[in-house]
Amino acid sequence: MPEFSLDLNEEQRDLRDWVHGFASEVVRPAGAEWDEREETPWPIIQEAAKIGLYGFEFLVNAWGDSTGLSMCLANEELFWGDAGIAMAIFGTHLAVASIYGSGTPDQMxxxxxxxxxxxxxxxxxxxxxxxPQAGSDVSSMRTRARYDEAKDEWVISGQKAFATNGGIANVHVVTASVDPELGSRGQAGFVVPPGTPGLQATKKLKKLGLRASHTADVFLDDVRVPGSCLLGGKEALDERLARAREGRKASGQAAMRTFELSRPAVGAQALGIARAAYEYALEYAKDREQFGRRIIENQAIAFTLADMKMELDAARLLVWRAAWMGRNNRVFEAGEGSMSKLKAGEVAVANAEKAVQILGGAGFVRDHPVERWYRDAKIYTIFEGTSEIQRLVISRAISGMYIR
Ligand SMILES: Cc1cc2nc3c(=O)[nH]c(=O)nc-3n(C[C@H](O)[C@H](O)[C@H](O)COP(=O)(O)OP(=O)(O)OC[C@H]3O[C@@H](n4cnc5c(N)ncnc54)[C@H](O)[C@@H]3O)c2cc1C
Structure with a gap:
């Protein structure tokens, strides 16, 4: 058993500093521009790919860290730079996590x-x-996948909402119901290969925040994919459905597995915004003078900053714990994954709001980045499970009861 330590090792520190360098030199300076343009920042994605921050190899290295912290460090630093651009770069990871979580080695x-x-x-x-009708309630999904045995193809039809990179993606991973009677246990994940006919998307949706990241609704009209595109394969699916029909414990549902794997990383993204807001407000408060003294010399401001820092560090500890537990196959007995995302998301919103307040009028105008961070932070109490849904997961886990 290794000695307990929260010190980062040399590799982790190098990774953190390397991503921080890219975030401060490339991402942060471009944040305002791409937020206004509301377009995918392809040149920055390409730069990230060139330095090896965007790609499979980066993910393999980060996942290779047996503490689970590397992914958190990379996410926090990149989102510290700018959350909209960072989501344009790391948004792909959700689809990859789904393939990794549910797919076979060949599919990966x-x-x-x-x-x-x-x-x-x-x-x-x-x-x-x-x-549209299945947000928090994933079990009410209406998209259907039907198996055409003669052609060994799956035929998928339905409508998806709010998909990050929907329509501009090379690969779409789509969750669909193969047996509606089984609810969420009758769902499976499918890869829709590039250029597959029948998949269409709306224009990019206009959003409050994360405006550099592409979000769209996706329509699937008799989309045919080869049998080999069913994540995990047909045999595993048939076995899983049989268990569910017999009322035995199934090993989990496709969408939920993806969300569980990604929760600490999403929490770490929120930490990036929370930290950016705290740091900016601290510097501003040390510089801005009113009533003949710097505003930080008032306890009202100084204590707010103390709280911002404390909440940030508390959230980070929850994120690191969940990341470590997930990586080391520890069971989330009290909804620790949900706790990490819930706390970090709420701290991001609170810290960004406090930063706007500390900057006063300057916090409300676009000359400073805190108004953008305030808009960006809000998504972290909504996507990947709203705060209410995280509380449901935690309360069910601690009580063993079906809380509604
Ligand atoms: C920018 C953005 C990017 C996204 N990216 C993706 C993506 O890449 N892929 C993807 O599949 N989805 C994505 N989403 C969708 C996101 O995950 C959903 O919006 C989210 O899960 C909430 O679902 P909903 O919007 O339908 O809200 P609803 O489920 O309708 O919830 C509305 C409100 O009711 C509350 N509520 C619902 N049920 C309960 C309950 N039982 N108890 C208490 N309160 C409850 C919710 O917490 C919320 O406050 C994205 C969304 C956005 C905005």
Missing amino acids: VEWVPQCFGDADDPKVAAFCTTE
């Missing part, structure tokens, strides 16, 4: 590289689960 080798493309021609990927 075939599809993950196609999610990223390469530095000369970078691509992005989308993970499509949410539907």
Whole structure:
């Protein structure tokens, strides 16, 4: 048993500093421009690919860290730079996590590289689960996948909502119901290969925040994919469905597995915004003078900053704990994954709001980045499970009861 330590090792520190360098030199300076343009920042995605921050190899290295912290460090630093651009770069990871979590080794080798493309021609990927009538309630999904045995093809039809990279992705990973009677246990994930006929998307949706990141609704009209595109394969699916029909414990549902794997990383993204807001407000408060003294010399401001820092560090400890537990196959007995995302998301919103307040009027105008961070932070109490849903997960875990 290794000695307990929260010190980062040399590799982790190098990774953190390397991503921080890219975030401060490339991402942060471009944040305002791409927020205004509301376009995918392809040149920055390409730069990230060129330095090896965007691609399969980076993910393999980060996942290789047996403490689970490397992914958190990379996410916190990149999102510290700018959350909209960072999501345009790391949004692909959700689709990749789904292939990694549910796919076979052959499927990983075939599809993950196609999610990223390469530095000369970078691509992005989308993970499509949410539907107009199935948001928090994933079990009410209406998208259907039917098996055409004669052709060994799956035929997928339905509508997906709010998909990050929807329509601009090279690879779409789509969750669909194969047996509606089984609810969420009758769902499976499918890879929709590039250029597959029948998949269409709306224009990019206009959003409050994360405006550099592409979000769109996706329509699937009798989309035919080869049998080999069913994540995990048909045999595993049939076995899983049989267990569910017999009322035995199933090993989990496709969408939920992806969300569980990605929760600490999403929490770490929120930490990036929370820290950016805290640091900016601290510097401003040490500089801005009113009533003949710097505003930080008032306890009201200084204590607010103390709280911002304390909440940030508390959230980070929850994120690191969940990342470590996930990486080391510890069971989330009290919803620790949900705790990490819930706390970090709420701290991001609170810190960004406090930063706006500390900057006063300057916090409300676009000359300073805190108004953008305030808009960006809000998504962290909504996507990947709203704060209410995280509280449901935690309360069910601690009580063993079906809390509604
Ligand atoms: C920018 C952006 C990017 C996204 N990216 C993706 C993506 O890549 N892929 C994807 O599949 N989805 C994505 N989503 C969708 C996102 O995950 C959903 O919006 C989210 O899960 C909430 O679902 P909903 O919007 O339908 O809200 P609803 O489920 O309708 O919830 C509305 C409100 O009711 C509350 N509520 C619902 N049920 C309960 C309950 N039982 N108890 C208490 N409160 C409850 C919710 O917490 C929320 O406050 C994205 C969304 C956005 C905005």
